[in-house]
Amino acid sequence: MIRLVLADDHQMFVDGLKSLLEDEGDLCVVGEAKSGYEVLELCDREPVDIVILDINMPGMDGIQTSRELSKKHPAVKILGLSMYNDRDYISDILKAGALGYVLKNTGKDSLLTAIHTLNEGSTYLSEEVSRTLLSSFMKAAQEHHTAEEKLSDREKEVLECIASGFTTHEIGEKLFISKNTVETHRKNLLYKLKARNTAELVNKAYKQRLIQ
Amino acid sequence: MIRLVLADDHQMFVDGLKSLLEDEGDLCVVGEAKSGYEVLELCDREPVDIVILDINMPGMDGIQTSRELSKKHPAVKILGLSMYNDRDYISDILKAGALGYVLKNTGKDSLLTAIHTLNEGSTYLSEEVSRTLLSSFMKAAQEHHTAEEKLSDREKEVLECIASGFTTHEIGEKLFISKNTVETHRKNLLYKLKARNTAELVNKAYKQRLIQ
DNA sequence: TTGCAAATCACCATTTTCCGGGATGCAAGG
DNA sequence: CCTTGCATCCCGGAAAATGGTGATTTGCAA
Numbered sequence: 001m002i003r004l005v006l007a008d009d010h011q012m013f014v015d016g017l018k019s020l021l022e023d024e025g026d027l028c029v030v031g032e033a034k035s036g037y038e039v040l041e042l043c044d045r046e047p048v049d050i051v052i053l054d055i056n057m058p059g060m061d062g063i064q065t066s067r068e069l070s071k072k073h074p075a076v077k078i079l080g081l082s083m084y085n086d087r088d089y090i091s092d093i094l095k096a097g098a099l100g101y102v103l104k105n106t107g108k109d110s111l112l113t114a115i116h117t118l119n120e121g122s123t124y125l126s127e128e129v130s131r132t133l134l135s136s137f138m139k140a141a142q143e144h145h146t147a148e149e150k151l152s153d154r155e156k157e158v159l160e161c162i163a164s165g166f167t168t169h170e171i172g173e174k175l176f177i178s179k180n181t182v183e184t185h186r187k188n189l190l191y192k193l194k195a196r197n198t199a200e201l202v203n204k205a206y207k208q209r210l211i212q
Numbered sequence: 213m214i215r216l217v218l219a220d221d222h223q224m225f226v227d228g229l230k231s232l233l234e235d236e237g238d239l240c241v242v243g244e245a246k247s248g249y250e251v252l253e254l255c256d257r258e259p260v261d262i263v264i265l266d267i268n269m270p271g272m273d274g275i276q277t278s279r280e281l282s283k284k285h286p287a288v289k290i291l292g293l294s295m296y297n298d299r300d301y302i303s304d305i306l307k308a309g310a311l312g313y314v315l316k317n318t319g320k321d322s323l324l325t326a327i328h329t330l331n332e333g334s335t336y337l338s339e340e341v342s343r344t345l346l347s348s349f350m351k352a353a354q355e356h357h358t359a360e361e362k363l364s365d366r367e368k369e370v371l372e373c374i375a376s377g378f379t380t381h382e383i384g385e386k387l388f389i390s391k392n393t394v395e396t397h398r399k400n401l402l403y404k405l406k407a408r409n410t411a412e413l414v415n416k417a418y419k420q421r422l423i424q
Numbered sequence: 425t426t427g428c429a430a431a432t433c434a435c436c437a438t439t440t441t442c443c444g445g446g447a448t449g450c451a452a453g454g
Numbered sequence: 455c456c457t458t459g460c461a462t463c464c465c466g467g468a469a470a471a472t473g474g475t476g477a478t479t480t481g482c483a484a
Contacts, residue, residue: 165412200377
């Protein structure tokens, strides 16, 4: 028997969900919550396997609740639920400790699969969600590609040294070249990444994933 | 009927896996590959639903293959397979377009669940893998917390401006304070983040997730 | 061969950062 | 009341970065 807690600030939604889930033989809704605080209280009081957590709640939202919950009760699995297929929502709640994310407009099959998958400790992201995350990753990877090609190996080397805090002179000694050469590389880097100074250079290098 | 391709450089492993999968009624192994190139060829030739891809292969490795494959055949689902529960492997192959990741030392049930989940377009990460990713996210979030507390609001504001490439003077105008004040903030930032200069400051700010 | 791009080195004026101080007002907390 | 932290402001000199211009070598590709 999988013990569930439902957290959503819309009572009608919770009611519907509860009825739907309790039709399944192996599921049992042991608590309902209308806010993040109630979720934490419920989990303090009795053992819970999975919390189905709406992201958009007044007061402490799903993200924050997720963070607290996975700190206090690491064994409780968190399934994020939301109407928004938003990259930031998804990645935020996953970073906050959730194991799964399902959209409210997907069917009940998806939800049931998610529950059973999470119950084994594995991760589940529904189809549309996977697609969203995937495409954002791919986009980042592409930018990475185009930006990296613009820089020569030597420039990348100098770039890393600059980001590490070495001065032009030190980099020269490190790479066995004159500081004048390093200055030229630095100038070319500033030009190629359209940065106004060292700070912006390092910033853009990070954004384009030229350094980790 | 789900059409599978198995890619692994160890023939015996492929043989075993094939026998295991074909015992299932709804699975069909339509091809085997010992390298990334063969995978791409196979997918060019006939329709494939899921590629089960070993990460450690000679020549073009699983990560690279994944990137190529999801570029040329976005509809093909990629399931990463490896003996290593390594955070970098996992995140790299997911970024490269894979929808799932399963360890070789997990049972066949996990693999079958993964296949069926991926076939619907959803994402599956097995239990240990989820745990690994989760703990690394949590760790990052914790560091974030401790580092962020050290800086005052004003300092964070100045830090962002510095990273954006504004000079001390410009920041002063922007925040309606004297450039001398900005210099003090900058000094404190350098001290607090133990950076030698602006470049390293921006670098460390990124590493400690003080800026995105 | 010709031409181009990358890497190398050089000079120099101007701006900015870096680092060492010192100083004030203010609010929160012991 | 007094300490502590924060935000504000100021100064001066050394060090570094910035921007402009020019030049040589090397290797590769048209």
